Amino acid sequence: MPYEYEDRDAGRRALTGVLALLTDPAPWVREHGAAEVGGCFRRRAGDQDDTEAAVARLVTLMVAETDERVRSSALGACADAATAYRLPLALFEPLIPLLPNLSAELSEYVLLILGLVRDPAARPVITPYLDHPEASVRLEATDALARLTGQDEVSP
CATH class of the missing domain: 1.25.10 (Leucine-rich Repeat Variant)
Incomplete structure (x- = not known):
């Protein structure tokens, strides 16, 4: 680019x-x-x-x-x-231990980033947030997993 x-x-x-x-x-x-x-x-x-x-x-x-x-x-x-x-996912790994104690807004950002990296190794980090008490965090976790598999891309 x-x-x-x-x-x-x-x-x-x-x-x-x-x-x-x-x-x-x-x-x-x-x-x-x-x-x-x-x-x-x-x-x-x-x-x-x-x-x-x-x-x-x-x-x-x-x-x-x-x-x-x-x-x-x-x-x-x-x-x-x-x-x-x-x-690379490795750049963001220091954020992973923080996730359980972050606000919903910050958790959403971290999950977004993990999805954008598109590394399947992030799946075990993202998956537990599908059951998060905040709906917005659950939605971001769902979106992040979709990004990992490329399901968020529109086909021509």
Whole structure:
């Protein structure tokens, strides 16, 4: 897929600039930074290596972060990356132990990401959420499993 920046270096500079916001002491700046990283992914600001490194930073932020809005923004950016790029499940494995204690909204994001990765190894992680008390989480688990099998794709 083509880059939507002047050139690859311009996209990398944009991605690097917004990644710096993830370390700001103010939660609203980290939240904004994560959202901007997602925008960079949607505009294909970097190559595969750049994206994987940025996603690893977002996942690290998600694991350490206590602010729910920042966590949501970080997961949204991860979902943007998993939509725009083919990413390995291993990048997202640090999120799996967090799943049982996440809010419904954050659980939905993690399940979405696991489905977007399209790795059948995610099935045992997703399947228990088919029985989650929240209907929205059950629906996302169902959708994630469909993504794993390619059943979410429309045939021509």
